[in-house]
Amino acid sequence: MPSRTPDAVAGPAWVPPAGKPPLSSRMMRATWRGLPAKRHEAGWEPGLVVPAADGSPLITDHYFPRTEGDFPTLLVRSPYGRGLPWSPQYGLLFAEQGFHVVLQSCRGTGGSGGAFDLWRNEVADSQAAMSWLREQPWFNGTLGTVGPSYLGYVQWALALDPPPELKAMVVQVGLHDPFALFYADGALRLENALAVGAGMTYQHQGMSPFLRATLRLQRGLRAVTTAQPLRGAYESVFGDEVPWLDDVMTHPDAEGAYWAGASLADSAVRLRVPTALITGWHDALADQTFEQYDRLRQAGCETALLVGPWTHTSALQRGWPEVFAESLAWLRAHLCADPSSLRPTRVRVHIGGENTWRDLDNWPPALAATSWYPTPGGHLTEQAPTDSAPLTTFRYDPGDPTPSIGGPLLSRTAGPRDNSSLEARDDVLTFTGPPLTAPVDILGQVSARLSISTDTGHADVFTRLCDVDAQGRSVNVCDGLGRLRTTGHTPSQVSVPMSSTAHRFAAGHRIRWQISGGAHPRYARNPGTGESPVDATIFTPVRIMVHTDSALMLPFSSGLA
Secondary structure (H helix, E strand, O other): OOOOOOOOOOOOOOOOOOOOOOHHHHHHHHHOOOOOOOOOOEEEEEEEEEEOOOOOEEEEEEEEEOOOOOOOEEEEEEOOOOOOOHHHHHHHHHHHOOOEEEEEEOOOOOOOOOOOOOOOOHHHHHHHHHHHHOOOOOOOOOEEEEEEEHHHHHHHHHHOOOOOOEEEEEEEEEOOOHHHHHEEOOEEOHHHHHHHHHHHHHHHHOHHHHHHHHHHHHHHHHHHHOOOOOOOOOHHHHOOOOHHHHHHHOOOOOOOHHHOOOOOHHHHOOOOOOEEEEEEEEOOOHHHHHHHHHHHHHHOOOEEEEEEEEEOOHHHOOOHHHHHHHHHHHHHHHHOOOOOOOOOOOEEEEEEOOOEEEEEOOOOOOOOEEEEEEEOOOEEEOOOOOOOOEEEEEEEOOOOOOEOOOEOOOOOOOEOOEOHHHHOOOOEEEEEOOOOOOOEEEEEEEEEEEEEEEOOOEEEEEEEEEEEOOOOOEEEEEEEEEEEEOEOOEOEEEEEEEEEEEEEEOOOOEEEEEEEOOOEOOOOOOOOOOOOOOOOOOOOOEEEEEEOOOEEEEEEEOOOO
């Protein structure tokens, strides 16, 4: 086991308290299957008070192996409370595997003092937690971090100036750039913003208040997301204003002063702490994970990437056996000098359409993108057009917005879904390739290069890749949204990132490109006037013309043997 750092001051011997982890945590723990056998009984020391950077009391629970000896420590800081599921998933499970776990509530949440301000306090408070840890008699000088979503953000906050004790990080479906969580090319990710608002406001109060708030949001979602104006409409389901949510919804400019310091992308640029990254193909934060993986690789930092068939939430539910095993292997390797469970390659991805796992040396593979072009009659071809002539048109009406179906959301409707009802609408275009004579594999970044003209000058364009089976069922693979301005009948060009994928289109299936003017309520409606979607009360339909030189860019592989 690692030993205490030489400059640590010896103090009185620590006597483990007799408390057991909460009964609710032990009961949830008993329901999980497919996890490694526990190595130790776990103890619990709840309600410790740790001073934040400004002196506010941060309420902290300490889980530990009830076994003599030195053990490394995991720091887990959360705005979601310290109860279910965090207590069993991170406190109890990791203590059973031989780690001290410090589970701490962020400012203004879970009984901690001060006010929660989304991201502004995490850098300073992470360092304050580190100062407190150095004073604990059970801390042996070896630290790791682990956690999902905002619990990933607080890891990047600590890594901005990593303490020497920090030896490993595991960021699961993690956040590093709040702006990108809430906006895509300036368009508000409305459904995600509301889901985050419910989670941040209620989850730290306990499961019952959170579930009630989630149910109210589900029931009131249509009324909230179609309100005119949109500003403040969420109060009807949240019961009160949420100041930081108002700020988020009214600051669509990433370069504005409001977002200064929010992104922690630079944490990865110089990092030398071994860092494992975990995401899912339909995780709302998948692109942030791929960005940080690329930064870590460029920095020469030891890193690993696991991408499963998961959404943001299912990664911690049905995906938990794989996520926990991956996390535990990484932490044991770098905190306990036990690399025996590490996989042989840097990257492991789930292949959609085939339902298999594949080990890769890197991500993305070095594959050239192939362009597919729309043609009359709704076909998709590899033959490039000779001009940029108008091809086809559709009318987007924000009064009857094109609905969103599936995709990378934070809600229960996320993931791959049958798009048949969506594609039957008049405001959705589809371009479909011929039945494939052999399997086709796509691995890497998908994107669209769109040539668009409009009659109002203001529009969004939602673009999606779908897999159409032999029965005609169309299922979403990946997608993206772009915002554009046009002048007269002259088309404007916009490049739309559509995230990344590892997907096999089976023989007999067809590749489909879907294009529409939005996906509501996933994205706020574009009012068609140039006015802010948050304040607009007038909504103008827009006619969108797609031109022949538009292209879908797909990274084809020769096959996954």
